[in-house]
Amino acid sequence: MxxxxxxxxxxxxxxxxxxxxxxxxxxxxxxxxxxxxxxxxxxxxxxxxxxxxxxxxxxxxxxxxxxxxxxxxxxxxxxxxxxxxxxxxxxxxxxxxxxxxxxxxxxxxxxxxxxxxxxxxxxxxxxxxxxxxxxxxxxxxxxxxxxxxxxxxxxxxxxxxxxxxxxxxxxxxxxxxxxxxxxxxxxxxxxxxxxxxxxxxxxxxANISPKDQEILSYITVIGCSISLLTLIITFLLFITNRKARADLSMKVHIHLVIALILLNLHFLPSQAVALSSTGFCFYMALSLHYSLLAALIWMSLEGFHLYLLLVRVFNIYVKKYLLKLSVVGWGIPAVIVALVAIIDRSSYGLVPLDSANSNSTAICYIVNNTVKMVTTVGVFCLVFIFNMFMLGVTVRSIVILRRSKEFGPIDHDRAKRDIYTLLGITTLLGITWGLVFFSFGYLTTAGLYLFCILNSLQGFFIFLWFVMSLRKTGKPATMGSSETRSTNS
CATH class of the missing domain: 2.60.220.50 (Chondroitinase Ac; Chain A, domain 3)
Structure with missing residues (x-):
């Protein structure tokens, strides 16, 4: 000594x-x-x-x-x-x-x-x-x-x-x-x-001030709580509305709603159980991983469904279509999570919420950075690229549709409907998750605020979209067949 x-x-x-x-x-x-x-x-x-x-x-x-x-x-x-x-x-x-x-x-x-x-x-x-x-x-x-x-x-x-x-x-x-x-x-x-x-x-x-970290934490908790509540209301509206249950697109939407409910249910209490028993933390980490993957996969399936509606308009019948989507949407995340747990159970544990900042809130999630990059960041990038392409296809279809002579001059009400449609599709496809790519350098603080606000409230935005869609289905048809098809799409 x-x-x-x-x-x-x-x-x-x-x-x-x-x-x-x-x-x-x-x-x-x-x-x-x-x-x-x-x-x-x-x-x-x-x-x-x-x-x-x-x-x-x-x-x-x-x-x-x-x-x-x-x-x-x-x-x-x-x-x-x-x-x-x-x-x-x-x-x-x-x-x-x-x-x-x-x-x-x-x-x-x-x-x-x-x-x-x-x-x-x-x-x-x-x-x-x-x-x-x-x-x-x-x-x-x-x-x-x-x-x-x-x-x-x-x-x-x-x-x-x-x-x-x-x-x-x-x-x-x-x-x-x-x-x-x-x-x-x-x-x-x-x-x-x-x-x-x-x-x-x-x-x-510090890349971001402690005060901003505290505010972002409150925004996230409040936004996710609002989303969870409104998503549950959305699910209840679906099961109590006969017309909604008969609509194929609504059935696809409700699977995304369930995935986001699971994601919020496991994310919100994750900080509280982060320092609890090892077994409980392992369950929370595994469940949070599965819920996140399920939400991402169902966002991509929303994009695929949109592709069938917009591109393959006259030939979209697929035998047991919803069952096949369900196998993909719920099965792929289960396979990924099961493989990770079997190969290396220690991949799940206590980690910072923000991987770039070890001082951020700790939750039960994926400890292994390689597993995290491949199974979450990699999946997200593929989903984001595909859904950005589908958003581009949607915008192009609407522009072409509005230029058609059969609709005559453009009016403001129709423009508003188009904007609402694009905002709804953007929410369903999870495009706002791409703001994470702008949360660096000089854009760190502003990017994180936008990311937390928009994504924590994704469930609330889906609720608004769902309610507006129910109102549309409850009104008598007053438009031509072509526009009706476009609106439903």
């Missing part, structure tokens, strides 16, 4: 990492019969051998002492080790907190400052702890203790905490397997990780 403490003072990277690795091995091999607390210079450590079945462990540390007691004033770091470690009496649990004397420098080539130049090391002798389902939680106090810089609100307008671990092989920081649990104004940050090593908190520049 003296050697490592001297390395911390000298600040030489290679020497420090080598000394840290040696110290970790020495501490794990140290023979002891009871819990032992150690302190040398800017380092504190605690060694503990479990007695009896391991039920988890809480560790608390100040600048000069580490203990297992909860009554620790001015605690700088607290750690919760899960039962899943399954440590036995032959294993030594090692906690080590290192603090560099120079707190103004960055470490190991990072462009960001390590908060209070502090790393927290965790290990268990005889075990290589990775891929935990029940995560390790390291909570760092950001309030300061009178001798350090306080992490106040004005500071967090430009900087935010980000949990990382030190990768000894690359001598660099990484976020793999770690989630940052922190909200604007909180005096502490929790690093929730699925492995044991040396952890720290980097101060990174």
């Amino acid at each position: 003296e050697e490592v403490n001297n390395s911390l003072k000298n600040g030489k990277t290679n020497n420090t990492i080598k000394a840290m690795e040696i110290l970790e091995e020495v501490l794990k091999e140290t023979e002891l019969n009871e819990t032992t607390s150690l302190s040398v210079g800017s380092m504190v450590a605690i060694l503990h051998k479990p007695k009896g079945p391991f039920k988890g462990l809480n560790i608390f540390a100040t600048d000069d002492k580490a203990t297992l007691s909860e009554a620790v004033p001015n605690s700088r770091v607290s750690v919760r080790l899960p039962r899943e470690l399954e440590a036995e009496s032959s294993n030594t649990i090692v906690f080590c907190m290192l603090t560099w004397p120079d707190r103004s420098t960055t470490l190991w080539g990072s462009s960001h400052e390590l908060y209070e130049s502090r790393l927290v090391g965790l290990s268990v002798s005889g075990k290589n702890i990775t891929g935990l389902q029940e995560r390790v939680n390291i909570t760092v106090n950001l309030a300061g203790n009178g001798t350090t810089t306080s992490f106040n609100k004005s500071f967090t307008e430009t900087l935010q905490p980000k949990c990382v671990f030190l990768n000894f092989s690359t001598q660099a920081y990484s976020t793999d397997g770690c989630i940052t649990l922190w909200k604007f104004g909180q005096s502490n940050v929790t690093c929730s990780c699925d492995h044991l090593t040396y952890f720290g908190v980097l101060m990174v520049s």
Whole structure:
């Protein structure tokens, strides 16, 4: 510990990492019969051998002492080790907190400052702890203790905490397997990780202000709640309206409605259960993945149905058409989710809502970035491209129809109907989801606001479209056959 403490003072990277690795091995091999607390210079450590079945462990540390007691004033770091470690009496649990004397420098080539130049090391002798389902939680106090810089609100307008671990092989920081649990104004940050090593908190520049993050979170929750309520009303209107139940297009729409109901039902409570039991979080993540895929697939089937109505107008009969659409719309997502769960169950877990910002709200979803990119982003891109093409076909068909001489001069009422039709089709096809492509760079804030407002209210817009469609079907036909066909399409 003296050697490592001297390395911390000298600040030489290679020497420090080598000394840290040696110290970790020495501490794990140290023979002891009871819990032992150690302190040398800017380092504190605690060694503990479990007695009896391991039920988890809480560790608390100040600048000069580490203990297992909860009554620790001015605690700088607290750690919760899960039962899943399954440590036995032959294993030594090692906690080590290192603090560099120079707190103004960055470490190991990072462009960001390590908060209070502090790393927290965790290990268990005889075990290589990775891929935990029940995560390790390291909570760092950001309030300061009178001798350090306080992490106040004005500071967090430009900087935010980000949990990382030190990768000894690359001598660099990484976020793999770690989630940052922190909200604007909180005096502490929790690093929730699925492995044991040396952890720290980097101060990174905020792409979007904490205030905007809070507002966007409220917009999303309120919008999704409104959508869920109106989607349920839409479904009830459908099953109680005989004409709607007899209309094929309405039947296709109602499948999308059900998919969006499932999506909102699993998305809204996901944050609340994010830190609950592993089994429940796995179910929420799997269900949310399935619901999202089902919604995307049914949006593409809306585009396919639109293609049949607009392009293959005179030959659209398909035997057991709705059954075949249902097999595709509900079956493909089930196959994808089942394959992911069978191949790697750990692909589902706790992740930030915004993958580009580890400080955002954590939910139960897909942990593996490759799985997420292929099964959600990839599917979305294909659906979006197809539906954009179908929107173009729709616009072209309406323009050609309005130029036809059989309709005579253009009137404002007809133009309004065309606009309403295009807005309704845009909602059904999920075109507004494409705003995510504009949520970067200088457009990040504006793009995210538009994305959250329009997409969280997608269910409400579908409800309006559905009600207007019911009103149309209830009115007597007053237009020519050609226009009637176009309006229904």
